[in-house]
Amino acid sequence: MKARTSKPGGEVGPPVAGQRSVARRPSKRLIGASERRAAIVAAGLDEFTAKGFAATRLDDVARRAGVAKGTIYLYFKDKEALFEELVRTALGPLVARLANPPTGEGSARDAVRTRAELFVREVIGTQRGDLLRMVIAEGGRFPALADFYYREVVSRGLAGMRKLIEYGIARGEIRNPEIAAHPQLMAAPLVMAVIWQGLFRTQAPLDTAAMLRVHLDLIFTDGRTA
Amino acid sequence: MKARTSKPGGEVGPPVAGQRSVARRPSKRLIGASERRAAIVAAGLDEFTAKGFAATRLDDVARRAGVAKGTIYLYFKDKEALFEELVRTALGPLVARLANPPTGEGSARDAVRTRAELFVREVIGTQRGDLLRMVIAEGGRFPALADFYYREVVSRGLAGMRKLIEYGIARGEIRNPEIAAHPQLMAAPLVMAVIWQGLFRTQAPLDTAAMLRVHLDLIFTDGRTA
């Protein structure tokens, strides 16, 4: 068992590649402070998801971001602050979209399916998925992070889900109304898929779409629209 | 975000009590090599689940196991080997029980329910749950571990689950036979529960039992037996 260290991927954030040319001052003031900050966050996302929190060296983050090590500390108090920011940045906007109020027209099933597909597209198998897996594991040791994550991501996501379920119940689409008390059941296959693809993609790739269709069939009375 | 470091719990593994007594040589040759090895694994389980892979110090593992630091290297090649062994030891036997062939008498729902309850009892909220969360996160970085985990734990667990589903289909208990192609759907709420209790227990404890009942109601036609 030898630890794998890097990974080609990197869907989130600007490429930032090309830094580290021989000329000592390649860009410097060509980019503003916020771009620089974004480059650090993007590099951090790459490194943290590839190596985990403890094994990530800020040296590598700096190199990947094309800045000096000390520069990181101009923008973030320490390694943990960078990690937190990164979770916020990478997952926050997505959750906002997932927690969108139900559109009001169309079926609840379609609304759920649309959101699930967004999740599949934007999270499963991407760095965001890796990050989510990181939070799952490290969260227990960083109560502040778990707190933040619950407040900003989970509770909002679940609230949105519950709204959708109630909407579906009102429309008579939901087979068993008791699920309204357990919106986690609606999300569970998505979490399962994130984990599966992160760990067992190579051993046994998961047909996420098919699985989700069956999942929706279990919950909704009529899948004609899917 | 300050890292939390220890945790009182510890349901899994042999007691290992008595270590750390004042007398420096508490037992020595009173215990054989395999007991010694077991003590190290048990201590490793405590430490790894409490602090994570990187933050665990072999010094602490040794102290907790009541052996010298160097002794660990007599039994394990390195830190990673100990971690692998520990996953094997802590989760292997459990999987064997979960993957038991269906008993042949009684309903499939009961069989699933029984196994789920075993999982809830033995994993969720215990060190095994913490370990499972660790594997979820670190697995991506330890391909050998992910491999092993897939072979020894996941594929066997899923095979058992599939058997149960087919048994249920044969008995006409299953609402939607398509679930046979996605046994992950059966397990997803359990995974979700492990994660939830590990991370958000304090913010919003989950009524696992209630959730599982609804879950079974979604899948099985008749819950009268539950």
Added chain:
Amino acid sequence: MKARTSKPGGEVGPPVAGQRSVARRPSKRLIGASERRAAIVAAGLDEFTAKGFAATRLDDVARRAGVAKGTIYLYFKDKEALFEELVRTALGPLVARLANPPTGEGSARDAVRTRAELFVREVIGTQRGDLLRMVIAEGGRFPALADFYYREVVSRGLAGMRKLIEYGIARGEIRNPEIAAHPQLMAAPLVMAVIWQGLFRTQAPLDTAAMLRVHLDLIFTDGRTA
């Protein structure tokens, strides 16, 4: 042993007040280069005496002086140059007063006593005392500073002292004329007092005035005038 970092005092140097106001540009061109330089020196005095040479951060000096960090380098080659200048500025003028030629009228004892009292007032327990202690310790590692200090401060101070002693011998006030060869003996209790108050003020405050009276009594034949 935890390092103490700041200290309220600050008798020496221009006020430098008003800096650190909320408005980012408090004065700028309202003050000339020499005022700016003086502000830096004054801030340096505060910081160096409070934290020592190595522990002083130029960042803090700059902030306290109300200038940008880079500005310091417009006036001083580096940290050491600032420290040297500061010693020159803070102790030079005082020495000039201490080394004043004997007034010609009045007793030698009174002249010594007057100068000692000046020293007590202006040095002991003040920032100048802290600075003197710094020089005592760091001097060995900064030969140029020790040189300067010897030339500008010590040799001149001792020469003045010797003059006073000879004046006293001529007037028959001195008990033992051999002290003329060792003017350091005259100053030794003052040095002792600076050190004592700097280190042991809290444990056992020193009655400097009483000690000095006895000291003079040992050297001068008649203390009636004191």
Added chain:
Amino acid sequence: MKARTSKPGGEVGPPVAGQRSVARRPSKRLIGASERRAAIVAAGLDEFTAKGFAATRLDDVARRAGVAKGTIYLYFKDKEALFEELVRTALGPLVARLANPPTGEGSARDAVRTRAELFVREVIGTQRGDLLRMVIAEGGRFPALADFYYREVVSRGLAGMRKLIEYGIARGEIRNPEIAAHPQLMAAPLVMAVIWQGLFRTQAPLDTAAMLRVHLDLIFTDGRTA
């Protein structure tokens, strides 16, 4: 002003030179734990007195002691603990000798002179003198150190001095009994000499012996014995 960094001297502690030979395991267990500890303290004394507290690198201490950097941490909690220990070790035994009860026979002047000569021989111009100068300067920033130093060194030394003075008064040797209230006056020229030789040795060496003779003449009525 360029900082001088090393210094050939080194009166205290075993030489410890010669370590770092090409062979990877030159001695190791040839020396015991306490010798190793002593070597670290001795190396620390060299380095701290040569460079000051902050500028001393534990890397250099380790190299000079012939051990690995990490080894220092087996014996001392951190840099400060090493420094404290070093002060204790280097100055403690000396103080014990200086604070010896007066012998009971012979003149007080002789007793003082003997102790002063011991101080001159063992402190002035040696590493112990450098260390003393360090304490003088850093003490203000390390209250715990100043505390320790006052308790272990200064108060004991002064108490011994006071005893001697009272012994001298009883024998009628002391010119001015008021000095009993200010034993610091007795020690002041010694402190002065330590500082002088540490800083101005090269500019103007001090004839310490001559100065001390005059000092004693000022205090004692009869110097015939000196």
Added chain:
DNA sequence: AATGAATGAGCCTTCATTCAT
């Protein structure tokens, strides 16, 4: 002249691993 963002060398401390005993 003045700024302050950026740099990167440097250092204390930790800890997995080794090995003489």
Added chain:
DNA sequence: TATGAATGAAGGCTCATTCAT
């Protein structure tokens, strides 16, 4: 087999100094 002292590489963070603006 067991020990635990010793090792030394590694990494987070600081801060004097530089330089584009």
